[in-house]
Amino acid sequence: MTDRRFPAVLMTTTAILLSGCGAAVEATDRAATTVVNRCGEAIEYPVPQRAVVYEGGSADKLFALGLTDHVLGYVMPPANPPVSESPWAAEYAKVEFLSDDLLNRELVVDVGADFVVAGWNSGFSDSRGITPEILDTLGIHSFMHAETCFNYPGHPEQHTPFEGLYTDLERLGQIFGVEERATDLIAEYRQRVEAVQDQVVDGDPVKVFLYDFGTDKPFTAAAQVPPNDIIRLAGGVNIFGDVEARWTEAGWEAVVEAEPEVIIILEYNDQPAAEKIEFLKTNPTTATLPAVVEENFYILDYNEAISSPRNIDGLEGFAEYLREFAANR
The missing domain is CATH 3.40.50.1980 (Nitrogenase molybdenum iron protein domain)
Structure with a gap:
């Protein structure tokens, strides 16, 4: 060049x-x-x-x-x-x-x-x-x-x-x-x-699992990446938010034990969210999760999940979803 x-x-x-x-x-x-x-x-x-x-x-x-x-x-x-x-x-x-x-x-x-x-x-x-x-x-x-x-x-x-x-x-x-x-x-x-936090619905935080990718073991968001703040500030609790790491590999057993009520699907351009949702629905280990049974999936754009001004957009979108979820809990 x-x-x-x-x-x-x-x-x-x-x-x-x-x-x-x-x-x-x-x-x-x-x-x-x-x-x-x-x-x-x-x-x-x-x-x-x-x-x-x-x-x-x-x-x-x-x-x-x-x-x-x-x-x-x-x-x-x-x-x-x-x-x-x-x-x-x-x-x-x-x-x-x-x-x-x-x-x-x-x-x-x-x-x-x-x-x-x-x-x-x-x-x-x-x-x-x-x-x-x-x-x-x-x-x-x-x-x-x-x-x-x-x-x-x-x-x-x-x-x-x-x-x-x-x-x-x-x-x-x-x-x-x-x-x-x-x-x-x-x-x-x-x-x-602050405007998002002012609108958080009272009650127990919604248990949330972020599914990044992986079939044998899921890759997910721990404490030190933007989705953890998005979940927390929107009024939820990240089921792996106590892990002091950034993006991390977890076990399906831990996901099942946590019984997440909502699953955030991270949308990649080369790994569509629809394919990940289909896996969660057809995989025997995850098919009975409360979030899967109720089809409580929220799709988070890739650029809302990495450090970016669009983190704020991601927070506002997910917070709106959680408010509607909590109102119908």
Whole structure:
């Protein structure tokens, strides 16, 4: 692939007005840096000009902050739903689609990226040879979702999933010089979460199981991923919410013992929810679960389940479902 890296160019003091949400980045020099934490490690960041983002959550955070002009392109693996379904579909159309494969070092080097946004073990990976440390040696800055720092080695930092989202928006706002826009977004999202909590129906929390994938053993959401906060804040209880992990493998015996009343099905583009529901209905171990017998299934979009501004949409949608469920309990 042709190397399309651009030479550094000094910015004037005039603000660069961005497309998207209309945010403005003000800086006197592209070489000016801001110190921001990256999973507990203080990093000096210049204002990025050629960002590569991995998966919808990374892209949507920058688009929500009005930073489309600073995004070179996106890498979108097959599990991610089509970007045409995103609230930021118009912003995706303004940047390059780089790959439908997993993130890799060769791609970001070849396109001349100066900034990469991804999660730990979701984009960045020791086994695939693309880590923040490796990119540092190549002069490419990186940003990791705070929610994924839970299992990042060497620089521990932990946030509840929704607080991780707010932390990311705050830090990205600092890096790009759009702190006011980030502050406004965080305030808006917190208000929407509070509005959901104000409407939670009194009574025992609804027992909820999230089914990600797996037949011999289910893969599910534990305490340190956004669906756990979605379930909790909506008035439910995640049957694996006491497991201090992110996405985790469980046993069907534990699911049966918990007797979930509602099952969230995670919708992948390449693993439709209908196929997962059919498995739960026909598998003898799960066919008698209360949620399966009553067909209490809720489909959660992939981008509502990973760290993303769309976590708030996922919370509002599931909370509405739980209110109706609780009213007819």
